[in-house]
Structures are given as structure tokens and as C-alpha cells.
Amino acid sequence: MKDDELREMAGLCVKCGTCRTVCTLYPQRKAEVAVARGKVAIIEGALSGENTDMESVQEALSDCLLCGRCERACPNQVLFEEIVMKGRADLAEEVGIPAWKRILFGKVMPSDPAMRVLRKAGAAAERVLLKKVPTGSGLHYRFPEGFGGGGRTVPRLPAKGFIESLGKDEAVSGDVMLFVGCVFDHLYPGVGRAAYETMTASGSPVAVFRDAACCGLPAMVSGDRRSAMENVESNLRRLREAAPREIVFPCGSCLLMFKRNVLSLVKEGSPLRGDAVFVAERSTDYASFLLSSGVLDRLPDPPAGERAGEIGYHDPCHLSGTLGKGPQAREVLSRTVGSAFAEMAGADLCCGYGGTFNVRDYPTSARIGENKVSAAARGGTKVISTACSGCVLQMRDMAARTDPSIRVVHIAELVRQALSGAGKSSPER
Amino acid sequence: MESAALADLGELLGDRLQTSLETRTCYSFDATRKKFLPDAVAFPVDAEEVQRIVQLANRHRFPVVPRGAGSGFSGGSLPVRGGVVLSTERMDRILAIDGENLYAVVEPGVVTETLKEEVRKIGLFYPPDPASLKFSTLGGNIAECAGGMCAVKYGVTRDYVLALEAVLGTGELVRTGVATMKGVVGYDLTRMLVGSEGTLGVITRATLRLVPHPESFTTLLALFSGNRQAAEAVNAIVAARVTPSAMELMDRTAIDCVRSMIPVELPEGTRSALLIEVDGAEAAVGREADLLAEACRSRGALEVRRASDERGRDELWKLRRSISPALRRVAPVKMNEDIVVPRSRLADMFDFLSGLAARKKVTIVNFGHAGDGNIHVNIMIPGTDADEYRRAEEAVEEVFRAAVEMGGTISGEHGVGIVKAPFMEMEVGPMGVSVMKRLKECFDPNGILNPGKIFPEESAVRR
Ligand SMILES: Cc1cc2nc3c(=O)[nH]c(=O)nc-3n(C[C@H](O)[C@H](O)[C@H](O)COP(=O)(O)OP(=O)(O)OC[C@H]3O[C@@H](n4cnc5c(N)ncnc54)[C@H](O)[C@@H]3O)c2cc1C
Ligand code: SF4
Numbered sequence: 001m002k003d004d005e006l007r008e009m010a011g012l013c014v015k016c017g018t019c020r021t022v023c024t025l026y027p028q029r030k031a032e033v034a035v036a037r038g039k040v041a042i043i044e045g046a047l048s049g050e051n052t053d054m055e056s057v058q059e060a061l062s063d064c065l066l067c068g069r070c071e072r073a074c075p076n077q078v079l080f081e082e083i084v085m086k087g088r089a090d091l092a093e094e095v096g097i098p099a100w101k102r103i104l105f106g107k108v109m110p111s112d113p114a115m116r117v118l119r120k121a122g123a124a125a126e127r128v129l130l131k132k133v134p135t136g137s138g139l140h141y142r143f144p145e146g147f148g149g150g151g152r153t154v155p156r157l158p159a160k161g162f163i164e165s166l167g168k169d170e171a172v173s174g175d176v177m178l179f180v181g182c183v184f185d186h187l188y189p190g191v192g193r194a195a196y197e198t199m200t201a202s203g204s205p206v207a208v209f210r211d212a213a214c215c216g217l218p219a220m221v222s223g224d225r226r227s228a229m230e231n232v233e234s235n236l237r238r239l240r241e242a243a244p245r246e247i248v249f250p251c252g253s254c255l256l257m258f259k260r261n262v263l264s265l266v267k268e269g270s271p272l273r274g275d276a277v278f279v280a281e282r283s284t285d286y287a288s289f290l291l292s293s294g295v296l297d298r299l300p301d302p303p304a305g306e307r308a309g310e311i312g313y314h315d316p317c318h319l320s321g322t323l324g325k326g327p328q329a330r331e332v333l334s335r336t337v338g339s340a341f342a343e344m345a346g347a348d349l350c351c352g353y354g355g356t357f358n359v360r361d362y363p364t365s366a367r368i369g370e371n372k373v374s375a376a377a378r379g380g381t382k383v384i385s386t387a388c389s390g391c392v393l394q395m396r397d398m399a400a401r402t403d404p405s406i407r408v409v410h411i412a413e414l415v416r417q418a419l420s421g422a423g424k425s426s427p428e429r
Numbered sequence: 430m431e432s433a434a435l436a437d438l439g440e441l442l443g444d445r446l447q448t449s450l451e452t453r454t455c456y457s458f459d460a461t462r463k464k465f466l467p468d469a470v471a472f473p474v475d476a477e478e479v480q481r482i483v484q485l486a487n488r489h490r491f492p493v494v495p496r497g498a499g500s501g502f503s504g505g506s507l508p509v510r511g512g513v514v515l516s517t518e519r520m521d522r523i524l525a526i527d528g529e530n531l532y533a534v535v536e537p538g539v540v541t542e543t544l545k546e547e548v549r550k551i552g553l554f555y556p557p558d559p560a561s562l563k564f565s566t567l568g569g570n571i572a573e574c575a576g577g578m579c580a581v582k583y584g585v586t587r588d589y590v591l592a593l594e595a596v597l598g599t600g601e602l603v604r605t606g607v608a609t610m611k612g613v614v615g616y617d618l619t620r621m622l623v624g625s626e627g628t629l630g631v632i633t634r635a636t637l638r639l640v641p642h643p644e645s646f647t648t649l650l651a652l653f654s655g656n657r658q659a660a661e662a663v664n665a666i667v668a669a670r671v672t673p674s675a676m677e678l679m680d681r682t683a684i685d686c687v688r689s690m691i692p693v694e695l696p697e698g699t700r701s702a703l704l705i706e707v708d709g710a711e712a713a714v715g716r717e718a719d720l721l722a723e724a725c726r727s728r729g730a731l732e733v734r735r736a737s738d739e740r741g742r743d744e745l746w747k748l749r750r751s752i753s754p755a756l757r758r759v760a761p762v763k764m765n766e767d768i769v770v771p772r773s774r775l776a777d778m779f780d781f782l783s784g785l786a787a788r789k790k791v792t793i794v795n796f797g798h799a800g801d802g803n804i805h806v807n808i809m810i811p812g813t814d815a816d817e818y819r820r821a822e823e824a825v826e827e828v829f830r831a832a833v834e835m836g837g838t839i840s841g842e843h844g845v846g847i848v849k850a851p852f853m854e855m856e857v858g859p860m861g862v863s864v865m866k867r868l869k870e871c872f873d874p875n876g877i878l879n880p881g882k883i884f885p886e887e888s889a890v891r892r
């Protein structure tokens with residue numbers, strides 16, 4: 001393994017151990033291999049030539065949720081997420097994609113495995129639909145072969161995706177653009193719709209980015225630099241062309257991809273760099289958009305004292321942690337539901353989804369997620385709201401496993417409910 | 430290590446024995462950033478397994494190196510002679526908290542902060558607070574006799590260890606001490622094990638003394654134009670007959686280092702800072718804080734900041750807690766020493782250090798627990814230049830000599846490990862070393878536990 005840039009990034013780690021205190025995985029593994037410091041050492045071993053078994057190194061690097069908690073706690077600004085993504089990509093190029101991931105990658109090819117997911121879900125009519133989920137969509141990464149196993153709750157695919165449900169002339173122009181993301185388009189179109197409708201409540205038109213490619217994050221965290229780059233290029237070109245004033249993301253992970261990761265993929269000096277910076281600067285989270293656009297001023301006063309403290313907010317690792325947008329989401333919530341919102345126990349704990357980690361090691365992912373959801377439930381939370389697609393997927397599954405009475409919603413669904421007045425339409429589960 | 434030994438260990442521990450290069454790599458370092466690969470890593474879950482491992486080690490003659498969180502600054506947990514790293518990470522239960530008799534019983538792998546938080550819930554306090562408390566283990570704290578910020582008032586780890594259970598180098602299990610405050614039957618084996626750096630026994634259980642949690646805290650940050658003024662303020666505080674629960678000193682290089690990472694506004698000309706804390710009953714704390722602020726001002730403090738609420742205090746503390754890791758920004762490699770001098774010699778030591786830095790043309794960053802005379806002297810090595818390195822090494826030796834001459838010690842809390850082994854004799858003398866060696870013989874006749882540490886000629890490598 002050779003990579004001078006990686007060597008330099010890894011060299012910043014002084015092995016102090018601070019990352020042990022926050023690692024999502026450490027309590028599960030209770031071994032140094034789980035934490036950032038250990039993985040940095042493994043990478044250093046591979047870079048120095050001491051370790052030549054690249055497949056084992058690859059395996060070790062796979063065992064991480066990329067939640068970034070270590071990176072944020074690190075007093076030395078070791079960019080651990082980037083180190084892991086870079087390491088995974090280098091290794092994928094050197095020894096190929098690890099076996100367990102090949103299953104995922106197979107899926108960039110059309111919808112065969114996704115069909116299997118559908119078969120588990122059972123509804124015959126829905127089969128037709130997944131064919132429409134475009135090749136390269138993040139969904140194909142999220143639902144590999146055998147995905148339904150291990151007691152997992154597989155989301156049912158609705159009859160129509162959000163974008164598909166839009167009229168031909170609907171949401172085509174406007175200098176604010178909505179990037180829905182694969183999950184909120186195809187799997188939970190109600191979220192996509194809620195985001196769209198609440199954004200338009202400001203009165204100015206919102207364009208939906210219709211033929212968006214996947215944000216590229218699932219490919220990137222899998223070490224598939226090329227596919228990620230393809231997604232990124234396609235999106236950057238079209239966004240530059242459309243030149244929106246603002247690009248709004250209901251999903252924190254997609255936002256991270258556009259705000260931060262594209263800048264590490266598209267290096268300085270690359271012809272695309274200008275587009276990447278252009279897009280990164282204009283990308284914003286759903287909550288911040290609502291706050292700046294005045295939508296919340298249109299809300300009726302939240303009912304006082306009703307269901308006090310029942311709605312919590314789960315901090316998506318990247319949205320609240322890396323991008324620091326936790327306060328914005330909370331402000332939206334308190335202005336939307338009033339005293340029904342209260343800080344929930346363990347709000348900033350990772351949900352355990354970790355992108356491909358959930359596929360790689362479902363039992364561990366589930367233990368982390370169950371801890372999260374049951375801590376919230378014990379603290380009296382009945383509705384967990386959040387703003388990231390992976391977190392919604394994971395916590396709905398975890399709620400089903402631990403306490404099916406817990407609802408998991410996107411904040412946009414709560415805003416829409418409030419805007420529509422009396423809370424008649426209940427958000428989808 | 431011979432394969433028969435690994436096979437026996439594997440049979441004993443199953444998948445809690447790991448030999449993959451990746452896992453061995455993860456247990457090859459500590460916070461000194463030096464690296465020695467072990468042959469295997471063992472994760473025992475109880476004292477009996479620890480005993481069986483050490484028994485096997487005696488049969489097959491392989492080294493056993495206890496390891497907590499690997500946050501040591503002297504290389505204590507490094508397997509310099511190979512063998513098995515015995516990780517205590519799976520022995521991490523708090524077994525009892527006795528609120529009536531004021532003690533806690535813990536396994537060695539419990540993280541320091543975890544115990545502090547648990548006892549806090551019932552109004553109790555486990556005072557030792559190394560800056561690494563969020564990740565260091567109690568086993569590691571005991572084995573290094575870790576100190577911390579509050580040592581000036583509350584003492585160090587040693588002062589809170591009532592009783593221990595440990596597996597000796599022979600594989601025998603010994604219980605030392607009693608859970609009561611008093612107890613004088615026989616030699617004090619508990620103290621013998623405290624600070625023994627994993628060379629005499631593997632601590633498998635500890636009974637730790639607790640005290641009532643202080644009612645309130647106030648933190649002061651006093652900013653000075655130089656180290657001497659700050660050191661004199663420390664003496665003024667002692668003269669005012671107030672015992673702060675912490676008194677931390679940061680010199681200019683340390684301040685600059687942190688400021689490059691965390692935005693802090695400091696008055697023009699700030700060259701040194703004292704972070705002082707008082708705790709106790711609310712009324713007393715307020716009065717004492719006034720006295721402290723007065724003492725600082727009388728020695729020319731440029732500004733004195735004060736906070737009593739958790740957030741404000743945390744903000745002030747953050748400065749101090751961030752230094753150690755932030756030092757890397759000044760230079761990629763450093764020699765980190767933790768000498769102690771009598772408090773009244775602090776100012777002399779600072780003068781000596783700045784003279785030394787100029788003489789040896791090296792950057793020296795100083796900070797530490799000034800309340801107890803403990804200074805962390807960091808000699809920075811910016812490049813890979815051999816001459817630079819040599820000058821730094823010479824400087825270290827001079828620092829040690831000066832500390833001993835002033836009536837202090839070459840290590841206040843980080844321990845000897847491999848990095849200070851060559852200087853042991855300078856402080857304890859040949860007779861001291863000889864007695865220690867005889868004791869080592871008695872606890873660990875076959876030299877199984879953590880070989881290559883503490884004793885001068887045994888240390889395989891230095892720095
Ligand atoms: C950022 C940072 C700040 C620090 N601040 C301080 C500070 O303020 N004060 C201070 O004193 N230290 C400090 N340290 C040093 C270090 O954290 C302490 O020495 C701590 O006590 C080590 O604990 P550990 O669990 O990491 O032990 P390790 O590093 O794993 O081991 C340390 C020694 O203890 C032995 N050991 C570990 N467990 C056992 C056991 N169960 N039985 C027998 N021997 C055992 C090991 O063999 C080794 O010799 C700091 C370190 C860092 C990285
Ligand atoms: S916190 Fe940062 S510097 Fe410290 S060990 Fe972890 S990654 Fe390395």
C-alpha cells in the first residue's frame with residue numbers, strides 16, 4: 001500500500017487515546033481495533049510494508065461506522081473519516097472490493113437483488129416499481145442480497161416514488177432546489193413530499209432536482225471511488241447548469257457528501273473544482289432553509305402543553321456533529337410542536353446504521369440501534385424525529401425490534417402536519 | 430513465542446486470544462508512540478484467567494505485559510520483549526459502591542471517569558483526575574500511581590487505594606490491604622503494588638477510597654506576563670493559607686499552542702497563566718476565591734477570570750486539558766518529562782529551563798501541576814535532524830539532574846517505563862535499585878511480568 005497523502009494524514013495521530021471515549025463501536029468490541037487510533041496504526045503498518053495482507057487490512061477498515069465521533073473529539077484534528085474512506089478506496093483499487101461488498105456492488109447493476117427485497121416485502125404490484133429505481137441509486141447499495149434476513153424489518157416499497165408523483169410541470173423552476181435523495185424519493189416518498197410542500201410554503205417556488213444521480217456517499221464509503229466520482233460529476237455538472245441560489249437537503253448524509261466530501265474527491269486543480277465549490281457553498285440543510293425562508297412564521301402557535309416532552313430529536317452524526325446543524329433542527333422543532341419537543345435521552349448517540357456497516361454486521365448495528373432507541377423510550381420519548389435517511393431507516397427498524405409504539409419521523413413531516421393545521425394526517429411509519 | 434505456548438493460550442481463552450497482525454498492531458503502542466509488536470493479545474475476563482495466563486507464561490517462559498488503555502507516557506504497556514499483551518478491557522465492572530463505608534470495589538479495566546461519574550450519583554467523590562481520565566483505566570492509574578490536577582489538595586492515586594487483589598509473577602493470587610481507613614498488619618503490600626508499572630503483579634481488583642463530593646467549585650484563570658510572576662503567585666497563594674483543589678501553570682509556548690486550535694482572547698503580553706480551582710462549601714469557596722484572586726493580583730496578574738457554573742468552568746479548563754495533545758502542533762516529536770521540584774523552587778526551575786532552552790537551542794514547552802511543583806517539561810524536536818535530537822537528549826539529562834539537585838524527582842506521575850530507566854539510579858541510587866531488584870525477584874522470580882522496564886540495564890530501548 002502506497003499513499004503519501006494518507007501517510008501524512010495518519011501521521012497526525014499521537015495515539016493519545018481520546019478517540020476511545022466516544023467511539024460508537026468500542027463498547028461493542030472492547031478492543032483497540034474498533035477505534036480510530038487502532039485503525040490508524042493498522043494503516044501505518046500497511047503503509048510501511050510491515051503488513052502485506054491487504055485483505056485483512058481491508059477487513060479491519062470495514063469495521064467502522066464512519067460516524068465521525070472520533071474525528072470530532074480528536075484534539076489533533078486527525079481526519080479519521082477521510083483516512084478510512086481513502087484507505088478503503090486505495091485498497092479496493094489494489095486488491096479489489098472485499099467479498100461481502102461485492103454483493104453490494106453487484107447491485108449497481110439493475111434491480112435484481114432489489115427485486116428480492118421486494119419479494120420479501122411481498123407486494124406483487126410493487127415489483128414493477130423498483131425497476132424504476134435508477135441504476136446507481138443509493139438504494140441498490142442499501143438493500144443487498146439477503147437483506148431481509150436476521151429479523152430485519154424491510155421497508156415496503158410504496159406504489160409511487162415522490163418525484164414520479166410530481167406533475168409534469170410541477171416543481172420545475174425556482175431558484176431554490178430540493179435534492180430529495182434516494183430514500184426520501186423512493187422508499188419514503190412522504191418525506192420527500194413533506195419537505196417539498198413545507199419548503200414551498202414560503203411562497204417562492206422550489207424546483208425538485210429530478211434526474212439527480214445518487215449523492216455518491218454509499219459508493220464512496222464502500223471504497224468505490226470511481227462510481228462515487230461518476231455520481232458526483234453528473235450531479236455537479238447539472239447543478240452548475242441549473243445554478244440554483246440554494247440547494248436544500250432533507251438528508252444529512254447527502255448534504256455531507258455535497259458540502260464536504262466532494263471537496264476531497266474533487267481535488268484542487270481539477271477542472272471540476274470550481275463546480276464543486278459552487279455547489280458546496282450553496283448546499284444547505286432542510287432546517288436552516290426553513291429558518292431563513294420564513295416558512296415557520298406561517299405556522300399556527302403550537303398547542304400549549306399538549307403531549308409535552310413526547311417528541312425528541314435524534315442528532316444524525318454528520319448533520320449535527322460534522323456540520324453542526326443540531327441547533328437549527330431543534331429550533332424548527334420547538335417552533336413547530338412547542339412543548340411537545342424535549343431533548344431526548346442519548347440524542348447524540350449514533351443510531352448504528354453506518355451506511356454499509358448495517359449490511360456488513362447487522363447484529364452489531366442492531367445492538368447499537370436498539371440501545372439508542374430504548375434509551376430514548378426509557379426517557380419518555382414517544383416520537384423520534386430526525387433529518388437523515390439512514391437514521392430514519394435504521395431507527396424504524398430498531399423501533400420495530402424494541403418498542404413498536406415508538407414512531408420515527410422526519411422533521412419535515414411534523415412541519416407539514418403543523419402547517420396543515422390540526423394534525424389530521426399522521427406521518428407514515 | 431513458541432507455538433505450543435500459543436496453542437495452550439488459545440485453548441484457555443478461545444477467541445479472546447488474538448494473534449492477527451492487525452490486532453497485534455493495535456496493541457503495539459501507547460501514548461509515547463513507540464512501537465513493539467506483541468506475539469499475541471489476551472483479553473481475560475477474570476482473575477482466574479489472569480492466573481492461568483501467568484502460569485502458562487511460567488511454563489513456557491514468555492513475557493506478560495499488562496495493559497489498560499495504553500495511554501501511558503513512559504512506555505509501560507509496550508511489549509519490548511514480545512510475548513503477550515494482557516488487556517484488561519474486558520474486566521471493566523464496578524463491583525460495589527459502599528456509600529456507608531465510603532469505598533468502591535472495581536475491576537482494573539474500569540475507565541477512571543466511569544467510576545467518578547457513578548460515585549458522583551450518590552454524592553461521593555473519587556478525586557484522582559489525570560488529564561487522561563476519560564480513557565485511562567483504574568488499573569493503569571494504580572500501576573502508574575497517576576496524579577492529576579487535584580493532587581495539590583487531594584493527593585494522588587496512591588492515597589485512594591485501600592486494598593488490592595493481584596496475580597503475582599508466579600501466577601499466585603494475593604490480596605493486600607483492607608477496606609477500612611486504618612490497617613497496619615504486616616508490610617504495606619498495597620503501596621508496594623501501587624506504581625509498580627505491571628512488573629510485580631497484575632491488578633485484578635481494587636478497593637478504592639471515596640470522599641464526600643464537594644458542594645461547589647470555582648475556577649479562576651489568572652494571566653501573567655511571565656513564568657516567574659506566576660510561580661511567585663503560587664507561593665503567595667500558599668502563604669495566604671488557602672489550599673486550592675487545582676493549580677495549573679501554562680507557559681507562553683503552551684498557551685500559543687492551544688490558542689492555535691481553540692479561539693481564546695487573552696490580554697496583550699500574556700506569557701503565562703495559572704488555572705486555579707477551589708472547592709468546598711459554597712460560602713467558603715467564594716471567600717477563598719477572593720483571596721486567590723487577590724494573591725494573583727498582588728503578584729502582577731494582568732487579568733483574573735472567574736467562573737462558578739459548569740459551562741464557564743469547562744471553558745476555562747478546556748485550555749489546560751487540550752495542551753498535551755496539542756503540543757504536536759509545535760513539533761511532530763517531543764520528549765515529555767514530568768519532573769517535580771519543591772514548590773518554593775518553581776521559579777528557579779523555570780529560570781533554569783529558559784536558560785537551558787537558549788543554551789541548547791531547543792524549544793521547551795512547560796506546563797503542569799504547579800500547585801504540587803510538578804512541571805511537564807516538553808522538549809520539542811521539530812525535524813528529524815540527528816543533531817537536534819542529540820541536543821534534546823542532553824537537555825533532558827540536564828533537566829533531570831537539576832530536578833534531583835533541587836530536591837525533586839525525575840517523574841511525578843508518568844512512571845519510569847522504558848523512557849526513564851536509564852536515569853533511575855540518578856535519583857534512587859545504587860542501593861535503592863538493588864533493593865528494588867530483590868523485591869522484584871520475590872514477586873516475579875522468572876521475570877515474566879513486563880520485562881525490560883524500570884531497571885536501567887534491562888531497558889531494551891530508550892526513547
Ligand atoms: C492526553 C494524556 C494526558 C495524560 N495526563 C496524565 C495526568 O494528568 N496524570 C498522570 O498521572 N498521567 C497522565 N497521562 C498518562 C496516563 O494516562 C496514565 O499513566 C494512566 O494511568 C495510564 O493508564 P492506562 O489505563 O492507559 O494504562 P496503560 O498505559 O495501559 O499502562 C500503564 C502501566 O500500567 C500497567 N498496568 C495497566 N493495567 C494494569 C493492571 N491491571 N495491573 C498491573 N499493571 C497494569 C502497564 O503494564 C503499564 O506499565 C496522560 C496521558 C495522556 C495520553
Ligand atoms: S484522538 Fe486523534 S490523535 Fe488521539 S489517538 Fe485518536 S485519532 Fe489519534
Ligand code: SF4
Nearest residue numbers: 023064065067068070
Ligand atoms: S468513525 Fe465512529 S465507529 Fe469509526 S472509529 Fe470513529 S467513532 Fe468509531
